[in-house]
Amino acid sequence: MGAGPRAASWPQRLFVLLLLLLGMLISVTVIRVIDPAAEPRAEAGRTPGK
Amino acid sequence: MSGAIRTEARLIRAHGYAAIGGLLLSALFGLAVSLKFHAPAFLNGQAWLTWGRLRYDHTQGILYAWLGNAFLAFLYYALPRLARRPVTSARLGWALFIVWNVIAVLGGWTLVLAGVSQPLEWAEFPLAIAGVIECAWALIILQFGLPLLRRGAEAIYVSGWYLLGGVLFTSLAYPVGNLVPRFLPGAMGAGFSGLWIHDAVGLFITPFALAIAYFVIPAVSRRPIYSHFYSMVGFWLLFLVYPLNGIHHYLYSALPMSSQHAAEVASIYQGLDVILVVTNLLLSIRASEAWADVPLRFVWTSVMLYLVVSVQGSLQAVMSFNRYIHFTDWVIGHSHLAMIGFASFAAMGALAHIWQQTPGARFHPGALAWSYWLLTVGLCLMVADLTAAGLVQAGLWRGTLPWIESVRVSRPYWIFRTLDGLVLLGGFVAFGLSLLRGPARRAQIAEVDADSHEALPRRSWLGSAYAATFGAGLLFFVVSFVALGILPALRLRAEIRESTPPAAHLALSPAERRGRAIYAREGCAYCHTQQVRETRADMLRFGAPTAAWETQREFPQMWGTRRVGPDLARESTQRRADWQLVHLFDPRYTAPDSVMPAYPWMFDGAPDRPGRDALDLAAYLGSLGRAAGSGAGPAMCVAPSSPGMAKGDPGQGRRVFQHNCAGCHGEGGVADSPGGQALSPPAFDLAAAAMADSLVWRALRQGVPGTSMPSWAGLPAADLRNVAAYTLQLGDPGDLPAAERRAPPDVLLEAGKRVYDMHCTACHGDTGAGDGPEAGRHEPRPAAFLEMQPSYPLARRVIHSGVAGTAMSAWPLLTPAEIQAVTTYIRSLYRGPQRGRPVEVRK
Numbered sequence: 001m002g003a004g005p006r007a008a009s010w011p012q013r014l015f016v017l018l019l020l021l022l023g024m025l026i027s028v029t030v031i032r033v034i035d036p037a038a039e040p041r042a043e044a045g046r047t048p049g050k
Numbered sequence: 051m052s053g054a055i056r057t058e059a060r061l062i063r064a065h066g067y068a069a070i071g072g073l074l075l076s077a078l079f080g081l082a083v084s085l086k087f088h089a090p091a092f093l094n095g096q097a098w099l100t101w102g103r104l105r106y107d108h109t110q111g112i113l114y115a116w117l118g119n120a121f122l123a124f125l126y127y128a129l130p131r132l133a134r135r136p137v138t139s140a141r142l143g144w145a146l147f148i149v150w151n152v153i154a155v156l157g158g159w160t161l162v163l164a165g166v167s168q169p170l171e172w173a174e175f176p177l178a179i180a181g182v183i184e185c186a187w188a189l190i191i192l193q194f195g196l197p198l199l200r201r202g203a204e205a206i207y208v209s210g211w212y213l214l215g216g217v218l219f220t221s222l223a224y225p226v227g228n229l230v231p232r233f234l235p236g237a238m239g240a241g242f243s244g245l246w247i248h249d250a251v252g253l254f255i256t257p258f259a260l261a262i263a264y265f266v267i268p269a270v271s272r273r274p275i276y277s278h279f280y281s282m283v284g285f286w287l288l289f290l291v292y293p294l295n296g297i298h299h300y301l302y303s304a305l306p307m308s309s310q311h312a313a314e315v316a317s318i319y320q321g322l323d324v325i326l327v328v329t330n331l332l333l334s335i336r337a338s339e340a341w342a343d344v345p346l347r348f349v350w351t352s353v354m355l356y357l358v359v360s361v362q363g364s365l366q367a368v369m370s371f372n373r374y375i376h377f378t379d380w381v382i383g384h385s386h387l388a389m390i391g392f393a394s395f396a397a398m399g400a401l402a403h404i405w406q407q408t409p410g411a412r413f414h415p416g417a418l419a420w421s422y423w424l425l426t427v428g429l430c431l432m433v434a435d436l437t438a439a440g441l442v443q444a445g446l447w448r449g450t451l452p453w454i455e456s457v458r459v460s461r462p463y464w465i466f467r468t469l470d471g472l473v474l475l476g477g478f479v480a481f482g483l484s485l486l487r488g489p490a491r492r493a494q495i496a497e498v499d500a501d502s503h504e505a506l507p508r509r510s511w512l513g514s515a516y517a518a519t520f521g522a523g524l525l526f527f528v529v530s531f532v533a534l535g536i537l538p539a540l541r542l543r544a545e546i547r548e549s550t551p552p553a554a555h556l557a558l559s560p561a562e563r564r565g566r567a568i569y570a571r572e573g574c575a576y577c578h579t580q581q582v583r584e585t586r587a588d589m590l591r592f593g594a595p596t597a598a599w600e601t602q603r604e605f606p607q608m609w610g611t612r613r614v615g616p617d618l619a620r621e622s623t624q625r626r627a628d629w630q631l632v633h634l635f636d637p638r639y640t641a642p643d644s645v646m647p648a649y650p651w652m653f654d655g656a657p658d659r660p661g662r663d664a665l666d667l668a669a670y671l672g673s674l675g676r677a678a679g680s681g682a683g684p685a686m687c688v689a690p691s692s693p694g695m696a697k698g699d700p701g702q703g704r705r706v707f708q709h710n711c712a713g714c715h716g717e718g719g720v721a722d723s724p725g726g727q728a729l730s731p732p733a734f735d736l737a738a739a740a741m742a743d744s745l746v747w748r749a750l751r752q753g754v755p756g757t758s759m760p761s762w763a764g765l766p767a768a769d770l771r772n773v774a775a776y777t778l779q780l781g782d783p784g785d786l787p788a789a790e791r792r793a794p795p796d797v798l799l800e801a802g803k804r805v806y807d808m809h810c811t812a813c814h815g816d817t818g819a820g821d822g823p824e825a826g827r828h829e830p831r832p833a834a835f836l837e838m839q840p841s842y843p844l845a846r847r848v849i850h851s852g853v854a855g856t857a858m859s860a861w862p863l864l865t866p867a868e869i870q871a872v873t874t875y876i877r878s879l880y881r882g883p884q885r886g887r888p889v890e891v892r893k
């Protein structure tokens with residue numbers, strides 16, 4: 001089968017790195033900012049196990 | 051190795067035909083399920099054709115009968131090309147075919163229809179069948195996994211890696227989803243259920259579909275994949291983050307918030323991983339190629355929709371968005387987009403692609419093109435329809451309108467879904483025809499040269515097939531098992547130990563346990579959740595959030611992931627057993643617009659003659675939320691304090707009445723409906739008494755404790771005023787015809803007072819205010835004659851026969867003259883306004 005070039009070019013590596021960083025950015029924004037604003041009671045620790 | 055490698059064409063054809071049959075039957079199950087949403091009487095009255103059982107068979111059929119067979123057919127073609135070796139044994143292949151289709155699929159379908167199943171999402175086939183399927187996974191590993199692993203580890207193409215990882219992971223995750231929730235209750239089991247719910251799609255369906263995409267695209271375009279690096283990063287990231295998604299099905303639940311946040315992050319990364327995978331696949335293909343080759347067009351569309359559905363899934367897992375659309379038809383649209391748009395399109399592309407190479411297989415390209423367009427149009431319309439329905443439902447659930455309002459407004463969307471389902475069914479039929487009609491291929495299948503694979507440099511053990519298999523399959527499984535199951539379960543166990551109230555009534559009686567099994571068997575959990583989430587909307591409507599300690603006897607948990615009907619976690623504070631029984635016999639008796647299936651086979655012909663199953667089920671429903679106490683019920687009461695009924699429009703009120711009240715009180719308010727008469731106490735005859743505004747308003751706002759009359763405080767204030775005005779207009783206490791009068795009025799009044807003082811004051815009070823010394827002991831409270839003036843016939847009936855389900859006993863020793871006298875007296879106590887006959891109703 002056609003596996004494609006096995007060596008990764010630097011733009012390809014950069015693209016993957018940017019995706020990973022983007023995931024981190026979105027995750028932190030969602031968990032720290034957006035979710036607490038939406039349901040502050042749940043986020044404040046009333047949910048068991050917090 | 052050297053020489054040609056045999057491809058098992060007969061097994062390809064056998065699994066292909068089984069896949070087509072499975073697809074069409076599963077689609078018919080789905081169509082019947084869809085029809086029942088807006089025509090609940092369709093196929094009603096037979097236990098084996100009830101909604102819940104057909105729903106189980108629909109999803110299990112799509113998973114095993116359709117996709118399972120299609121993937122196996124693909125494997126028989128692809129494996130020799132990926133492994134450069136034949137499958138382990140043709141005989142083993144036929145054994146697998148029989149085990150998969152005859153025992154697992156046909157056996158599972160039949161048992162589910164017979165009422166033998168388990169209420170675990172994507173694991174509805176009963177445990178015995180689950181054991182058979184697990185054996186089938188072992189056979190699949192033997193048949194396909196071993197040849198792949200034997201190939202030079204460095205030479206396995208990415209499709210092979212996906213297949214290896216998917217097969218091994220699923221064989222491990224499958225028993226977790228089927229077995230663990232039976233032994234770990236409630237919240238603790240939910241984490242494991244979530245793991246399997248997501249893995250069934252994420253690590254069975256997805257790896258196979260991606261293996262197809264990575265196989266068919268270079269095979270048709272005759273060019274390599276754009277980037278091997280992207281292929282591998284996508285593969286590893288998928289197997290790392292997909293299993294960690296599971297708990298996003300239970301956000302805002304009693305599961306630890308840290309686990310929920312972890313699932314949220316994993317879901318976000320999953321979406322980004324899919325962007326990477328799809329980028330790689332789309333850069334490997336030209337649009338013109340996809341357009342020219344219809345099987346490739348199916349695969350290309352599958353890849354595009356994989357991107358859409360995955361980004362949508364990531365968005366749905368963000369808690370602040372999830373609180374809005376979870377449980378609605380939005381999610382059903384999402385799952386159809388995944389199972390048809392992504393998985394089925396990939397499977398169809400693969401089947402059509404390999405079918406063209408398979409000797410003895412017929413192929414009709416025109417029918418396949420028709421299938422593509424019917425399915426593409428049908429799917430887009432269905433997803434748009436369900437997404438819109440979900441948004442409407444979500445909006446209504448955040449307000450205070452009665453739940454049934456969301457069912458009512460969903461009806462046009464559900465009708466559209468059925469019509470659209472016919473288009474999809476047409477597409478499936480066309481697909482079947484494309485593989486069953488047309489000229490048969492006579493040439494032998496292209497042989498694979500065992501020596502033809504490209505020489506690849508040796509890599510470290512980390513890059514070997516064994517490392518990939520055990521890393522993606524075993525190691526990541528263990529990581530997800532610990533992160534999603536064991537760690538939350540340990541925290542929950544400690545929390546349950548600390549928070550369970552000492553006198554909590556958690557144990558179920560034998561009848562309640564039997565009722566729970568019936569609830570599970572009939573698929574009730576697929577329309578009624580049993581978890582009040584920690585969101586404002588849920589707490590306002592359903593009461594206190596479900597705590598982990600409440601769920602410690604739920605084997606398995608039935609929290610649910612969809613609400614067509616309301617949540618039942620606090621049902622013990624909401625409805626009485628008599629209402630439940632009437633509702634089970636025919637839901638339209640109590641809620642005219644309900645779409646719930648009826649269960650008449652649990653009764654002996656009438657709602658007030660329940661069989662054991664019905665009694666057990668009602669007992670179980672009465673136990674839901676009991677441990678948390680009555681204080682955990684909803685406190686929703688938002689109607690205006692001032693009735694202002696004078697401003698109500700009786701004509702508009704009649705419309706509200708017909709939708710919400712006529713089920714019990716009858717269309718004319720005279721309590722002549724079978725549902726109302728079967729209640730205990732029976733529904734009140736609104737036309738047989740004059741009532742004060744305060745009585746009607748109080749009943750509407752607060753319900754009538756001790757009866758099945760619920761609070762309607764969630765109705766808009768205008769609707770409340772209108773229906774109150776209509777109800778007041780109905781009341782006609784009439785008068786006593788002179789010919790029937792047994793004595794002059796003043797004599798009747800005096801005699802009636804004596805009877806009343808002797809027999810009635812203990813409950814109804816000296817002044818008829820319903821506040822006698824015994825009154826507080828009774829529920830419903832004794833009638834207050836200051837607010838209600840019964841007609842002579844009503845009073846005669848009640849006094850002579852009593853009222854079932856209340857403390858009002860029969861007074862058979864009172865003579866007709868005495869009854870007339872006491873009626874005259876209690877009518878004289880009334881202080882409310884007199885009402886006329888019903889107004890002319892505006893149509």
